[in-house]
Amino acid sequence: MNKNLYDLVGLVVAVCFILALKGLSSPKSARRGNWIGAFGAFAATEVVFYSPGQTGNHKWLIIGAIAFGVIVGVPAARKIQMTQMPQLVALFNGVGGGAAALVAIVEYLKLGADASMADVVASVFTVIVGCVSFSGSVVTFLKLQEIMTTRPVVFPGGRFVIAATLVGVLGSGEWVIHSLGTTPLLVVAGLSLLFGILFVLPVGGADVPIVISLLNAFTGLTVAASGYVLQATVLIVAGTLVGASGTILTRLMAAAMGRSLFGTLFGAFTAKPQAAVEGGEARSVKSGSPDDVAILLNYAQRVVIVPGFGLAVAQAQHTVRELADLLAAKGIDVAYGIHPVAGRMPGHMNVLLAEANVPYEQLVEMEEINPTFPQTDVVLVVGANDVVNPAAKTTPGCPIYGMPILDVSSAGNVIFLKRSMRPGFAGIENELLYEPKTTLLFGDAKESLTKVVSALKAL
Amino acid sequence: MSNGLALLSIFVLSIFIGFEVVSKVSTTLHTPLMSGANAIHGVILVGAITVADRATSNLQLALAIVAVVLATINMVGGFVVTDRMLEMFKGKPRVRKEAEGVDAE
Numbered sequence: 001m002n003k004n005l006y007d008l009v010g011l012v013v014a015v016c017f018i019l020a021l022k023g024l025s026s027p028k029s030a031r032r033g034n035w036i037g038a039f040g041a042f043a044a045t046e047v048v049f050y051s052p053g054q055t056g057n058h059k060w061l062i063i064g065a066i067a068f069g070v071i072v073g074v075p076a077a078r079k080i081q082m083t084q085m086p087q088l089v090a091l092f093n094g095v096g097g098g099a100a101a102l103v104a105i106v107e108y109l110k111l112g113a114d115a116s117m118a119d120v121v122a123s124v125f126t127v128i129v130g131c132v133s134f135s136g137s138v139v140t141f142l143k144l145q146e147i148m149t150t151r152p153v154v155f156p157g158g159r160f161v162i163a164a165t166l167v168g169v170l171g172s173g174e175w176v177i178h179s180l181g182t183t184p185l186l187v188v189a190g191l192s193l194l195f196g197i198l199f200v201l202p203v204g205g206a207d208v209p210i211v212i213s214l215l216n217a218f219t220g221l222t223v224a225a226s227g228y229v230l231q232a233t234v235l236i237v238a239g240t241l242v243g244a245s246g247t248i249l250t251r252l253m254a255a256a257m258g259r260s261l262f263g264t265l266f267g268a269f270t271a272k273p274q275a276a277v278e279g280g281e282a283r284s285v286k287s288g289s290p291d292d293v294a295i296l297l298n299y300a301q302r303v304v305i306v307p308g309f310g311l312a313v314a315q316a317q318h319t320v321r322e323l324a325d326l327l328a329a330k331g332i333d334v335a336y337g338i339h340p341v342a343g344r345m346p347g348h349m350n351v352l353l354a355e356a357n358v359p360y361e362q363l364v365e366m367e368e369i370n371p372t373f374p375q376t377d378v379v380l381v382v383g384a385n386d387v388v389n390p391a392a393k394t395t396p397g398c399p400i401y402g403m404p405i406l407d408v409s410s411a412g413n414v415i416f417l418k419r420s421m422r423p424g425f426a427g428i429e430n431e432l433l434y435e436p437k438t439t440l441l442f443g444d445a446k447e448s449l450t451k452v453v454s455a456l457k458a459l
Numbered sequence: 460m461s462n463g464l465a466l467l468s469i470f471v472l473s474i475f476i477g478f479e480v481v482s483k484v485s486t487t488l489h490t491p492l493m494s495g496a497n498a499i500h501g502v503i504l505v506g507a508i509t510v511a512d513r514a515t516s517n518l519q520l521a522l523a524i525v526a527v528v529l530a531t532i533n534m535v536g537g538f539v540v541t542d543r544m545l546e547m548f549k550g551k552p553r554v555r556k557e558a559e560g561v562d563a564e
Contacts, residue, residue, distance in 0.1 A: 069531025077539035096533035102526035244477025347489030
């Protein structure tokens with residue numbers, strides 16, 4: 001294949017990737033967009049075998065390796081539960097970062113003494129960031145899969161160790177650039193892997209999604225840098241697009257949590273919990289039975305359901321939809337108020353509810369639903385806490401202060417489905433629980449909802 | 460324009476396209492966006508194939524083949540799982556219109 005034709009195919013592939021991301025602007029065009037992206041990726045893989053300069057050596061070994069990757073990747077993608085999506089994304093991201101680092105290492109080994117400075121710097125950059133992305137993603141996966149603790153892992157002097165590792169990474173990177181040796185590159189790779197682990201360990205469970213998004217951006221940049229070394233335009237475009245999307249998502253998520261990215265990564269949540277607690281344990285709450293809840297819902301005109309990760313943990317998506325359908329059949333207006341960080345990655349709750357066949361038109365974003373709460377009779381909070389905690393507005397200094405929340409306190413009645421009085425992830429007492437308009441229904445979200453549904457049917 | 464500069468131009472222009480396109484993605488679809496973007500960076504497979512093809516020692520070949528496997532998992536798995544998610548985002552016109560009335564408020 002001649003070079004011009006090959007480059008032309010590269011351009012088509014780049015356009016496919018742009019269209020794939022553009023398709024995601026609406027749920028209607030999103031699936032087609034993803035197909036276009038997949039087609040682009042397939043085309044890029046296909047034509048590289050015919051690219052100018054391709055020797056055809058090891059062709060069958062390469063094809064075998066691809067087949068093996070397909071055999072591993074496709075069943076994993078098919079079988080994963082939607083609640084486990086963040087883990088899978090983290091893992092896929094990690095292997096992508098690992099692949100980029102390996103490509104850079106091999107390319108570096110072949111560069112030889114006449115390599116240009118730019119190529120060496122780009123290779124070293126790819127090795128560092130790819131390794132960080134790989135080991136960081138693996139730790140993220142272990143945390144989300146709850147193979148290891150989801151709490152921040154902090155050890156004495158941890159910050160100094162992290163800082164020292166980072167200095168080591170940069171120092172050895174410098175060493176590679178000057179010496180062009182193989183050993184220094186392995187030192188860089190090793191230290192980068194270690195840095196990836198150390199950098200994710202202190203991040204708490206609630207902040208892990210931000211890290212996934214950030215590592216995704218990292219992997220994108222490594223792919224772009226590999227593209228520079230290999231002179232492959234497709235890799236530059238694809239990697240940069242991913243870098244941009246990861247950066248935007250990371251910023252959006254940090255904003256949705258009302259915190260700076262820096263604070264997230266360096267442990268804002270390690271601040272003393274309970275900082276906002278004013279009253280003692282003795283304060284009374286109003287707890288109700290499933291029948292009370294059913295009656296409140298039955299006589300409402302408008303109900304908003306606020307789902308949190310507790311709903312997903314209890315696998316109650318289907319039950320909540322059943323309840324919503326039942327209410328809708330009674331002529332009650334039902335909507336879901338979705339906080340941007342509900343679930344474990346941005347937009348995760350939307351996926352979980354979509355899986356339960358909740359039409360996406362009913363999923364209303366925070367800015368749109370907040371003004372409607374005064375006209376809402378009942379808000380049903382299922383397994384959420386911090387995202388409706390008024391302390392984010394009223395208590396300066398508490399860890400979630402400044403985080404935008406769903407303004408449910410302006411609704412007529414608030415029902416909390418909770419397992420216990422334990423505070424949420426951020427460890428802050430929720431004043432809303434003690435308000436006279438609030439009713440609590442204790443128990444597993446799925447069981448409680450099932451009881452409410454049957455009580456409602458009996459009415 | 461030198462080759463390096465041409466590549467740099469592509470990089471810089473891609474940054475702008477990336478920001479422009481991604482900032483229009485609806486928040487409902489942020490999870491598929493993340494996994495779709497994830498699948499796109501699986502195109503590092505192209506790089507892995509290139510270096511495997513040109514490998515001059517067994518060590519290089521072994522590393523490159525591992526990269527091919529990892530990149531394939533990333534790319535193919537990423538697109539499949541994104542498709543699975545997007546398949547679920549079907550609008551249901553059968554459901555009442557009141558929801559729209561609320562949005563219009």
